[in-house]
Amino acid sequence: QKEVEQNSGPLSVPEGAIASLNCTYSDRGSQSFFWYRQYSGKSPELIMSIYSNGDKEDGRFTAQLNKASQYVSLLIRDSQPSDSATYLCAVTTGANSKLTFGKGITLSVRP
Amino acid sequence: GAVVSQHPSWVICKSGTSVKIECRSLDFQATTMFWYRQFPKQSLMLMATSNEGSKATYEQGVEKDKFLINHASLTLSTLTVTSAHPEDSSFYICSAVLSPGTDTQYFGPGTRLTVL
Numbered sequence: 001q002k003e004v005e006q007n008s009g010p011l012s013v014p015e016g017a018i019a020s021l022n023c024t025y026s027d028r029g030s031q032s033f034f035w036y037r038q039y040s041g042k043s044p045e046l047i048m049s050i051y052s053n054g055d056k057e058d059g060r061f062t063a064q065l066n067k068a069s070q071y072v073s074l075l076i077r078d079s080q081p082s083d084s085a086t087y088l089c090a091v092t093t094g095a096n097s098k099l100t101f102g103k104g105i106t107l108s109v110r111p
Numbered sequence: 112g113a114v115v116s117q118h119p120s121w122v123i124c125k126s127g128t129s130v131k132i133e134c135r136s137l138d139f140q141a142t143t144m145f146w147y148r149q150f151p152k153q154s155l156m157l158m159a160t161s162n163e164g165s166k167a168t169y170e171q172g173v174e175k176d177k178f179l180i181n182h183a184s185l186t187l188s189t190l191t192v193t194s195a196h197p198e199d200s201s202f203y204i205c206s207a208v209l210s211p212g213t214d215t216q217y218f219g220p221g222t223r224l225t226v227l
Contacts, residue, residue, distance in 0.1 A: 032214045043204045043221040044155070088154060097143060097214040101154045 002027045002100050004091050009105035019076040019107055023089030025100075026070070033065055035074045036088040038104065044088055048074060079109045114138050115207050117219035124195055125227055132190045132222045134205030140185035141207035145216060146178075149202040161188045195226045 003026040013019045021035070032051055036044035048063040050056045050072065056063045062075040072091075076083055089102040114137040124130050134144055142163050147155040159180050160168045167180035179191040192199055202223050206216040 034215070036218075041223075043202075043218040046215065046217065049215055092214045096160065097208050097216065098145070098157060098160065099155075099216060103154045 002030075002091070002093060004089055004100050004102040006087075006089050006102035006105050010108060011105055012108045012110060013079050014110050015079060015081060017079050017109075019079045019083065019109070021074040021076070021087050021089075021105055021107070023072045023074075023102055024070055025072070025089075025091045027091070027093050027100075028067075028070065030070075030091045030093045032092040033063070033072045034090040034092075034099070035061075035063060035072075036090060036101075037083075038086045038088055040086075047087075076107075079107075081109045081111050083107060084109050113207075113209050113217040115141075115205065115217050115219040117205055117222050119222060120220060121223040121225075123225045123227065126196050127194055129191055129193045130195055130224060132192075132203055132205075132224075134188045134190070134207070134219050136186045136207045139207075139209055141188075141209075142185060143208045144182060144188040145206045146180060146188075146190050147204045147206065149204060149221075155204065158190075192224065195224070197226045200224055200226045 005024045035047045037047050038044045050063040050065045060077045064073045086104040086106045088104045090099040116135045118133045144161040146158045149155050158173045161180050161182040163182045169175045182188040204221040206218045
């Protein structure tokens with residue numbers, strides 16, 4: 001069974017700090033990796049996608065992928081209160097684009 | 112680009128009635144759409160994969176006769192919850208893939224269903 005695991009959380013950081021969100025996956029055949037942000041009562045919003053080992057940066061967000069360790073992370077620099085949300089890690093395997101989601105971790109950024 | 116809409120955004124219905132939820136890709140054609148359900152404090156659960164012009168593929172444990180999916184055009188998929196019961200109350204979210212061969216899913220805003 002394909003599984004995506006995220007830290008249980010919740011995670012609380014002060015404004016301006018770096019928030020580090022971690023995710024592991026069980027299927028070595030996984031090909032694509034995504035981080036979604038979900039505000040309470042809203043649907044998920046794509047933050048980052050990453051496909052190859054290494055780092056990918058987009059503004060204050062950096063995704064890191066290590067396929068050997070089956071590990072993907074999201075760093076949020078200069079965290080803002082508006083970053084407070086649930087962050088979902090998602091993984092696809094195969095050609096059908098089906099996503100397997102982790103349970104999500106709730107981030108709270110304290111002003 | 113990659114805007115997905117859903118209608119209605121919320122609906123309240125009586126037990127035993129059927130409810131139809133529409134999912135539209137507004138600025139692109141989506142050969143594949145997905146339907147998810149999310150209960151409070153839980154992650155998204157994939158219900159089915161909807162392909163234009165063919166029957167939907169349901170995940171294990173999802174009743175295909177209860178959750179009817181129709182993907183009649185490249186921009187519209189519908190989910191009908193038949194004979195709804197209170198346990199069907201949930202947040203239903205659709206997503207679409209931007210183009211064939213890609214796997215980035217863009218989500219609609221969701222439909223909150225409450226069955227009394």
